[in-house]
Amino acid sequence: MSDNIIQTANLWKTYRDRAAVRELDLHIKKGDIYGFLGPNGAGKTTTIRMLLGLIKPTKGVIRIFDKDIRKDRMDILRRVGSLVEYPSYYGHLNAVENLETLRRILDVPKSRITEVLSIVDLTRDAKRSVKGYSLGMKQRLGIASALLGQPDLLILDEPTNGLDPAGIQEIRELIKRMPLEHGITVLVSSHLLSEVEQMASRVGIIREGKMVLQDTIANLHSQTGSSIRLTVSEPEEAMKLAREQGQFGQREGAALTFPYMDNSAIALLVRRLVEQDHAVYRVEEHRQSLEDLFMRVIGEGATV
Incomplete structure (x- = not known):
């Protein structure tokens, strides 16, 4: 049965x-x-x-x-x-x-x-x-x-x-x-x-x-992805430090956004920024919603 x-x-x-x-x-x-x-x-x-x-x-x-x-x-x-x-x-x-x-x-x-x-x-x-x-x-x-x-x-x-x-x-x-x-x-x-x-x-x-x-x-x-967003005092210099660590992201104003990073990579980046006298104001994880995934599956222009 x-x-x-x-x-x-x-x-x-x-x-x-x-x-x-x-x-x-x-x-x-x-x-x-x-x-x-x-x-x-x-x-x-x-x-x-x-x-x-x-x-x-x-x-x-x-x-x-x-x-x-x-x-x-x-x-x-x-x-x-x-x-x-x-x-x-x-x-x-x-x-x-x-x-x-x-x-x-x-x-x-x-x-x-x-x-x-x-x-x-x-x-x-x-x-x-x-x-x-x-x-x-x-x-x-x-x-x-x-x-x-x-x-x-x-x-x-x-x-x-x-x-x-x-x-x-x-x-x-x-x-x-x-x-x-x-x-x-x-x-x-x-x-x-x-x-x-x-x-x-x-x-x-x-x-x-x-x-x-x-x-x-x-x-x-x-199947949903996530990204890490850091808000810092000196974003341009902070992005250079991140690249040296092998993390490549995007900058928007004082915010830096990176694809998924595990906890150890995030901790290392934050520690290096603090050691270089950068102020780290905020660390946030943004997880893609199921709605994002669904819209990707059913195609652009559809409304659910």
Whole structure:
């Protein structure tokens, strides 16, 4: 049996002569928080709709829990919770009443409502009318609805879209708890690199319907470079000393920037500068961000 919770092979979705998704190979393992990244219109929501059986692929294979969605769609979906685009709810009802309407369809115990409200931190507001909720609270109620059936896989499409910083943090921390506390694998789509970087264990980047990068966050971090920046009193003379040590960088005003240097090389340069009566005002490391790496991978002019 495959250790992938989701696996697609050569997945396509075309509309007339336009390919919304093409040649897409997804690999999402049990326990992953998988960040599905791409610009708006890249094909993320189309892919998610195919994974949920809401639209049919033009061609290709989708396997979830090692089952083919074409043959075992209902068995698969019983183990999947999802929030696609904006959550649906009855504004005049409170959270408990909204979840009760769904609970009857799913036929799960009433105690599950209390459990999911606790998971998304809505217990104190459970009896308030939902129309008075903030957008972040409505998103959390949507996630509670997705969790009601005790899923093994949670699929969230842009769950932080439109939220303020506090709401984004709430949703991010909630998602991070899913594998650790509840054993749930999560696929979360987003166009916000900074958010995905803080919660995902693996990422896939899609552009114009095609996967351009898929790897773990740890491996991607290892590919990012760093530079050392020194701010000194006499930059021209300091640069000469650095060259004598074999360090070649760039000067901008009082600042000298060098490619990666290990700790011993930095210590030696600083010591030599001080011995020559240079004032060293600041030593900083600048690490290339994942966004820099991603932009390099997907090409100039793209927006993620």
